[in-house]
Amino acid sequence: MSAPLLGQMMDVPLTLSSLIAHAARHHGSAQIVSRRIEGDIHRYTYRECEARSKQLAQALIALGVAPGERVGTLAWNGYRHLEAYFGVTGFGAVCHTINPRLFPEQVAWIVNHADDRYVLFDITFAALVDTLAPQCPNVRGWIALCDESHLPAMRTQVLCYETLLAAQDGNYAWPELDERSASNLCYTSGTTGNPKGALYTHRSAVLHAYAGSLPDALGLSARDAILPVVPMFHVNAWGIPHAAPLTGTKLVLPGKDLDGKSLFELMEAEGVTVSAGVPTVWLGLLAYMRGAGVRFSTLDRTVVGGSACPPAMLRTFEDDYGVQVIHAWGMTEMSPLGTLSRLNWEQSKRPREAQQALLEKQGRVIFGVDMKIVGEGGQELPWDGVTFGDLHVRGPWVIDRYFRQESGSPLVEGWFPTGDVATIDPDGFLHITDRSKDVIKSGGEWISSIDLENIAVAHPAIAEAACIACAHPRWTERPLIVAVKKPGAAVTREELLAFFDGKVAKWWLPDDAVFVDDLPHTATGKLQKLKLREQFRSYVLPTALAVEGCPFDSTQDVAKHD
Template identity: 80%
Template sequence: MTTPLLGQMMDVPLNVSSLLAHAARYAGDTEIVSRRIEGDIHRYTYRDCEQRAKQLAQALIRLGVALGGRIGTLAWNGYRHLEAYYGVTGFGAVCHTINPRLFAEQVAFIINHADDSYVLFDTTFAALVDAVAPHCPKVKGWIALADEAHMPALATPALSYETLLAAENGVFDWPALDERSASNLCYTSGTTGHPKGALYSHRSTVLHAYGAALPDAMGCSARDAVLPVVPMFHVNAWGIPHAAPLAGAKLVLPGKDLDGKSLYELMEAERVTFSAGVPTVWMGLLQYVRETGKRFSSLARTVIGGSACPPAVLREFEDVYGVRVIHAWGMTEMSPLGTLMRLNWEQSQRPLAERRRLLEKQGAVIFGVDMKIVGDDGRELPRDGVAFGDLHVRGPWVIDRYFRSDASPLVDGWFPTGDVATIDRDGFLHITDRSKDVIKSGGEWISSIEIENVAIAHPAVAEAACIAIAHPKWTERPLLVVVPRAGENITRDELLAFYEGKVAKWWIPDDVVFVEQLPHTATGKLQKLKLREMFREHVLRTAIPGAVQKN
């Protein structure tokens, strides 16, 4: 076998620190704006951010944090959290973002499993720190993201972040690290069993930032003012804190206030052009502008992901407010981006109805990800938009195993996502359900997502979830659980009649239950497992002897 001819190129490692170093040098005056926990608006630049990130690196080294050491964060989207993204990873430690919306027991489990040596926290999480600290004996110190004047009252001894930084001069060169060394650690939300860790590398994180910034992905540009509503404790805010400095975009960080009014006012004040978040956030924002009659003066596009975007939300954003919606899909195990919906030139010339059907899908993969659907026998299924099966993915920012797990979940080199999907001739992905949520009625599958989308399109419905209920004849039938909009009255029969002509007749739910609110996971997704437990004893009308039953 002959030796391959190697290229004669510089071997410069892909390090996370290079993203901020680039922004500081070539977009140094571009603003990073944060709504602080203290209540005011903080402004500084990428140049300032790098200086303080270097001071943080010096402080952590002084505290004895070694290469590969894990540093936890319990924090909102703010400038100090952004400094941790780079100050921790820049010298070779691992930035471990922790979801503070999880139960205290889960937070303690995650900190212990990661073996965090220090944990940085926003002062709003002081009570959470006091609750978990006694159960985390290996944590050497807790660092409040505050100055001495704003240190919270704590039973747990804590250091002041600003005091630590003030002791350092920031004269520090980012070291050249092995690009395959670990940079970031994110855990799944842990809705079933213990949360599992996805340990990213410098290489995977930088490549993911490149992918996210592509024009047909998130399309971060130096002309954008970007506001990530998706939390920085949730899968690295979908890569925005890395993609924004790569592009030199203005970054607007909203802090803890994510209600419709707070988001709208910050977007308008900072002339935000691009945002990203889960559907529940956008429902709140749309409700606010709808009720107040306000309009968006600068917002041009938003990425909606985390769970399927209801078509009604997409249409209202685009038809009423002129905001382009980019439907996205991904998961923690994918860093997280997998697909984003953008039409190419030929697709954009198709009739409006067809374009809208395409836009309601999750989109096509971005370069760096490959995907396929497989049947029960493991064979790949056709990409015809009809066949649906288990979705498998692979790529340089997809995990090959979970943190501290010897067993690999891969199947023939592909990661099984747990989603059921179709892929059409355009290469567009359509998630029809999670494998555990799909409803199997009389041997045929019903998509709970499709049922929910129809319900949410009704003007009297604020939110809806569809779950499977046991049926003596059909094994399972759909139950629709609905939160009505405030001040609206709707009956079961009126809502079921709304389905006529929109789905196959046998897909129409057998029953409707109205509730005040739906349970959500810590990342804003519908908590179907809890709903199934709540309605485990529910008897469908069609299951009662003598009632009309559907085929």
């Protein structure tokens, strides 16, 4: 057999430094706008961003940071954090974004596990750094992202970011790196056990940026202005800081102020056309807009991910404010983009109700990702929109193992098991029905907690809701709704339960509903169902009282499996 005929193309490595170099050279005057921790608005260009990123690279090299070593960040979305994205990775070190919303003990564990050499931090986290420093003996230095005049009073001896940069001339050429060398490190935000590290490569990050910019993904262009509400410490802000310079998109960074009023005012002031964030942030924004009686003048579309977007929220954005919602799904192990709810030409010609049903799902994959659902025996299940299965994925920006767990790979026959339970319909649209640990198994059948939550929050009096499994002597598990009322709203348990009638199969109907002042969330804004299950571990459902030891009253069994 003869050798294959090789092509005769340039072998130019895909590196993150090439993204900021491209933006500086070809979109040099495009703006990066940041609401600073100091309280003012900072404004500069991609050309200036690359110059300062090179100064940061020089400063870190002068401090003795070597290629492959990790440099941590504890920072909000701002221009200095963006410089770290490129200044750290540009000379071959690894940018490790750390979630400051975690418990200090978790943050310390992550810093130590990553073996960070230096940690850059926004001054709002000065107290956190004072707590962390004694627990992280291998960190050589803590660098405050400010100038000398804003250095906070701290127990920890720190370096000043602006002073470090001022000592460098920026006369630095990005080295040519192996595109498969490590670029970024992100840790999962799991609620049980220690977080796991996902170590990305330059190649995977650039491919992810390309895919995220596609028309059927975020659809970014040099005519857009994007405001990522999703934090830069959470899975690289879904790749937006990489995709924006790739496309020359104006980048608007909101800093620490993520309340509805602050976000709306910044969006309006900067002509934002695209945004992205988790549902809890959009709840606050929509509540502010309703109360203030204001409307968007430029916002065209927003990506909602991190957890399922309630259909009621999607309809509010689109019907009340004319903003397209792109429902997205992904995970840290996927860099994170996997699917987005974008209709093709044929689907866009269907009746509005049919279109809406598709858009409420998590969408179809973008090129680079493949997916399947499998049964308990590992067999692939049909794409009929009905059959539940465990979701598996693969692709060039999906991990093949976790950082520092070289001995074992989580892959199953080359596929990554996501831990999600899902259906896939004949159109290829994914519908996440649960995390495998959250699924409610009643009488041997699965009930989607997410679907029940979406119905609950569609009630006009409900602000947020979670659905968890409660023990049941007859069905093993039954669903309980835990809901938060909107301020000033009134609804009874009976009224909320009646709201589910006719919307799901009778045996899916929740057995009970309780009201709480607020729901627990993870550091990334997801409902923390583990805490809820612990809180309601001893809760006795009314339907359970009629079983075992009491005369069984079928009229009480509102979830009879018929």
